[in-house]
Amino acid sequence: MSFSIATWNINSVRLRMPLVERFLLEKAPDVLCLQETKCPDDQFPSTAFRKLGYQHIVISGQKGYHGVATVARRPIELVEKRDFCTMGDCRHLSVRVTAGDKKVLLHNFYVPAGGDEPDPGINPKFRHKLDFVAEMNAIRADHDATSGSVLVGDLNIAPLEHDVWSHKQLLKVVSHTPVETENFEAMRKAGDWVDLMRLNVPYEQKIYTWWSYRAQDWESSDRGRRLDHVWSSQNLASSFTGYEILREARGWDRPSDHVPVIARFDLE
DNA sequence: ATGGTAGACACTCTA
Numbered sequence: 001m002s003f004s005i006a007t008w009n010i011n012s013v014r015l016r017m018p019l020v021e022r023f024l025l026e027k028a029p030d031v032l033c034l035q036e037t038k039c040p041d042d043q044f045p046s047t048a049f050r051k052l053g054y055q056h057i058v059i060s061g062q063k064g065y066h067g068v069a070t071v072a073r074r075p076i077e078l079v080e081k082r083d084f085c086t087m088g089d090c091r092h093l094s095v096r097v098t099a100g101d102k103k104v105l106l107h108n109f110y111v112p113a114g115g116d117e118p119d120p121g122i123n124p125k126f127r128h129k130l131d132f133v134a135e136m137n138a139i140r141a142d143h144d145a146t147s148g149s150v151l152v153g154d155l156n157i158a159p160l161e162h163d164v165w166s167h168k169q170l171l172k173v174v175s176h177t178p179v180e181t182e183n184f185e186a187m188r189k190a191g192d193w194v195d196l197m198r199l200n201v202p203y204e205q206k207i208y209t210w211w212s213y214r215a216q217d218w219e220s221s222d223r224g225r226r227l228d229h230v231w232s233s234q235n236l237a238s239s240f241t242g243y244e245i246l247r248e249a250r251g252w253d254r255p256s257d258h259v260p261v262i263a264r265f266d267l268e
Numbered sequence: 269a270t271g272g273t274a275g276a277c278a279c280t281c282t283a
Contacts (some may be wrong), residue, residue, distance in 0.1 A: 018279095065276080214271080
């Protein structure tokens with residue numbers, strides 16, 4: 001059976017519900033993980049999701065900032081909402097979902113952006129980001145014959161040279177500094193995660209999921225970064241059949257600065 | 269080298 005998981009930093013789920021509807025109607029993923037919902041739980045647009053067939057909803061939201069939500073066509077069971085760095089931020093939730101012959105533990109992450117100054121000594125937001133990634137070392141790609149793990153989200157780091165429009169020009173820009181990219185890749189490998197978006201793609205090929213709001217013309221300048229990620233355990237990587245970055249969503253009316261990524265699996 | 273845009277919420281923060 002086919003099984004698909006989408007991830008999208010929506011930058012206010014209430015404001016952009018029309019875009020979410022369009023996306024779910026066009027692409028119909030089994031599960032959608034949202035980040036930056038900016039919405040307290042009691043104001044989450046659950047009714048709209050249910051009408052679209054996404055009847056199973058797990059949310060971790062707060063007023064004004066951050067917030068993650070996972071919605072699905074099939075039952076999902078909350079596993080954990082973890083408070084990384086004990087800041088009280090809503091930046092993670094994990095659920096369990098059955099797909100074919102596997103029980104999948106699905107993590108939805110929103111890693112701190114880290115501010116502008118890439119110096120943890122003078123910028124507490126950057127310190128927080130590094131601490132958060134360090135704490136993610138505890139999140140492992142657990143799997144056995146009947147289970148697997150997936151980790152998706154806005155991880156706010158573009159780890160590889162061709163995950164940014166200009167490696168050289170971004171080496172001192174938060175999201176692509178060596179301390180971030182090195183710690184990030186070490187953390188991914190420590191957890192035995194497979195970077196599915198790079199699995200069958202040449203190293204030199206550019207991959208972006210985010211384009212700044214500040215560009216005069218995001219499309220022609222195309223100064224993007226790969227900040228959104230889809231990882232899985234080794235056993236699910238062998239069931240992975242491909243993915244899609246919905247670049248066109250960046251050109252929709254009043255868009256998020258991130259676009260959806262949809263990963264597909266074929267399970268027994 | 270700089271400043272550019274966007275959203276929430278209530279004036280300034282976060283991204």
